[in-house]
Amino acid sequence: MGVLSYMAEHPGHILALTRAHLWISLLATGIGTVLSIPLGVLVHRVPATRAPALALVNAGQTIPSLALLGLMLPVFGIGFTSALLAITARALLPILLNTYAGLLSIPRSTIEAARGMGMTDPQILWRVEFPLALPVILAGIRTALVISIGVATLAAYIGAGGLGDLIFQGIAMVDAPLLLAGAIPTAILAFAADGLVGWIERRLMRPMTSG
Amino acid sequence: MSCSSPTIAITLDRVSKVYPGGHVAVRDVTLNIQTGEVLVLVGTSGSGKTTTMKMINRLVEPTSGSIRVGGEDISKINPIQLRRSIGYVIQEIGLFPHMTVAKNIALVPSLKGWPKPRQNERVAELLELVGLPPDQYAKKHPHQLSGGQKQRVGVARALAGDPDILLMDEPFGALDPITRGQLHEEFLKLQRRLRKTIVFVTHDMLEAIRLAERIAVMDGGVLEQVGTPREVLAHPATRRVADLVGADATLKLLGLCTVEQALEALGAESPDALGPVIRSGDSLKDALLTMVACGRASLPVVNVDGTLRGRVTLQGLQTALAGQEKDRRPQGAARGQGTHA
Numbered sequence: 001m002g003v004l005s006y007m008a009e010h011p012g013h014i015l016a017l018t019r020a021h022l023w024i025s026l027l028a029t030g031i032g033t034v035l036s037i038p039l040g041v042l043v044h045r046v047p048a049t050r051a052p053a054l055a056l057v058n059a060g061q062t063i064p065s066l067a068l069l070g071l072m073l074p075v076f077g078i079g080f081t082s083a084l085l086a087i088t089a090r091a092l093l094p095i096l097l098n099t100y101a102g103l104l105s106i107p108r109s110t111i112e113a114a115r116g117m118g119m120t121d122p123q124i125l126w127r128v129e130f131p132l133a134l135p136v137i138l139a140g141i142r143t144a145l146v147i148s149i150g151v152a153t154l155a156a157y158i159g160a161g162g163l164g165d166l167i168f169q170g171i172a173m174v175d176a177p178l179l180l181a182g183a184i185p186t187a188i189l190a191f192a193a194d195g196l197v198g199w200i201e202r203r204l205m206r207p208m209t210s211g
Numbered sequence: 212m213s214c215s216s217p218t219i220a221i222t223l224d225r226v227s228k229v230y231p232g233g234h235v236a237v238r239d240v241t242l243n244i245q246t247g248e249v250l251v252l253v254g255t256s257g258s259g260k261t262t263t264m265k266m267i268n269r270l271v272e273p274t275s276g277s278i279r280v281g282g283e284d285i286s287k288i289n290p291i292q293l294r295r296s297i298g299y300v301i302q303e304i305g306l307f308p309h310m311t312v313a314k315n316i317a318l319v320p321s322l323k324g325w326p327k328p329r330q331n332e333r334v335a336e337l338l339e340l341v342g343l344p345p346d347q348y349a350k351k352h353p354h355q356l357s358g359g360q361k362q363r364v365g366v367a368r369a370l371a372g373d374p375d376i377l378l379m380d381e382p383f384g385a386l387d388p389i390t391r392g393q394l395h396e397e398f399l400k401l402q403r404r405l406r407k408t409i410v411f412v413t414h415d416m417l418e419a420i421r422l423a424e425r426i427a428v429m430d431g432g433v434l435e436q437v438g439t440p441r442e443v444l445a446h447p448a449t450r451r452v453a454d455l456v457g458a459d460a461t462l463k464l465l466g467l468c469t470v471e472q473a474l475e476a477l478g479a480e481s482p483d484a485l486g487p488v489i490r491s492g493d494s495l496k497d498a499l500l501t502m503v504a505c506g507r508a509s510l511p512v513v514n515v516d517g518t519l520r521g522r523v524t525l526q527g528l529q530t531a532l533a534g535q536e537k538d539r540r541p542q543g544a545a546r547g548q549g550t551h552a
Binding site: 109110112113114115116117118119120123128131132207208 | 265268270291292293294295296299301302305306307308309311318319322352354368378
């Protein structure tokens with residue numbers, strides 16, 4: 001098989017691309033998380049912010065990633081920053097929606113018990129709402145990470161590197177093994193990320209559900 | 212803890228709650244709750260009973276009127292501090308599912324900044340108090356407990372900060388009748404020891420009768436009557452109270468007493484060995500029904516093992532009904548405010 005021999009011949013190159021790919025995906029998901037969770041809390045607390053916030057993140061989700069990259073170019077130029085922002089835009093929606101849904105799923109009576117016992121609003125948020133919503137929020141982060149790993153292949157298009165390099169080269173040169181040498185590690189990364197975060201989710205859920 | 216002259220723990224003075232849409236949830240309620248008494252707010256849903264209770268810990272702010280706790284106007288107390296000084300129990304769902312039993316119970320002490328060892332001590336002490344061995348239950352999560360156990364933990368949690376006042380919002384509502392009965396017994400036993408001031412909300416008149424020293428009946432946001440269970444049962448102040456009490460008020464009262472309480476010595480005539488008998492632990496309601504069913508004015512009373520104890524008579528039932536109030540009441544307790552215009 002051409003793929004395997006290519007990979008065997010260039011392990012250092014593939015590893016470097018994989019590392020760059022993972023780095024930009026994690027960074028985008030991280031920034032997305034840092035932006036989306038507070039936004040999700042805001043949307044949950046202040047109903048008036050719901051429509052504009054959702055419109056914003058929906059835009060990030062529905063504008064094709066390639067177009068988004070194109071939009072970033074004039075502002076941030078070729079390279080890492082533009083790619084990072086385009087990927088981050090795709091990571092926002094799942095985390096925001098899941099933060100909101102997670103907070104919404106907590107029974108009112110639980111919150112009222114907390115308030116009735118004399119917890120302040122920040123204490124209720126940190127000690128009751130976040131822990132209870134965490135599995136749902138994590139599921140959102142997991143979705144965002146998997147999306148980011150997929151979208152990050154496009155980063156190569158504007159010179160930001162990653163496994164997309166191999167894919168685009170493979171397409172340009174009609175070289176299937178080269179294309180697969182980029183595509184297969186990308187798929188493995190996505191599966192691994194999904195599995196790992198899913199495992200963390202289940203670990204967190206355990207005390208609340210099983211005997 | 213003074214057991215002598217009753218002092219007022221909570222005063223509601225012409226309290227109303229009107230919601231923005233104009234809906235009047237509570238209308239002009241005036242009520243004194245005495246230190247160490249169990250006052251049960253009873254009414255149908257929408258009667259304003261829960262809203263009234265929630266105004267005491269400022270979960271709901273009154274639109275007009277004032278509330279004093281321990282003589283202090285609560286609108287001048289920081290609500291966070293106020294709530295930490297008042298125990299709060301709601302239906303089982305109020306336990307935090309992500310915290311262990313110990314963490315749930317230690318919540319208020321930890322909010323109050325107690326040192327960790329003192330918190331742990333308190334948890335163990337309270338679990339013992341509600342009959343759950345700490346070494347078995349402290350580390351469990353709420354979903355691992357039965358409904359009755361959850362409720363015991365809920366009570367322990369409310370007691371953790373050693374509050375003088377407990378607010379209980381239908382705490383036993385979601386339980387099966389047998390567990391409920393057990394918890395009623397334990398509640399009364401615990402209360403005899405602790406003598407907390409308890410405001411208890413329920414829609415169940417029978418539960419109110421069982422637990423209350425005084426009942427406050429609410430309907431449509433209005434306080435209809437305040438009185439001892441016997442007063443409310445025997446003399447409902449309004450049509451709505453009578454409806455809530457039901458047509459079988461006397462039977463309910465009799466259901467509250469055991470045959471033991473109306474036990475008399477045997478008369479001159481020897482009891483009919485073949486006739487119906489009643490056990491000393493049965494309720495007077497059972498005794499009455501048996502008498503009616505077999506057309507007798509008295510029944511022999513036997514122990515569980517079948518040995519003869521004495522007898523119970525129709526006359527004795529009436530006396531017991533009349534005397535029941537005295538047994539249940541702490542002496543010297545003042546009357547309620549009665550009906551409301």
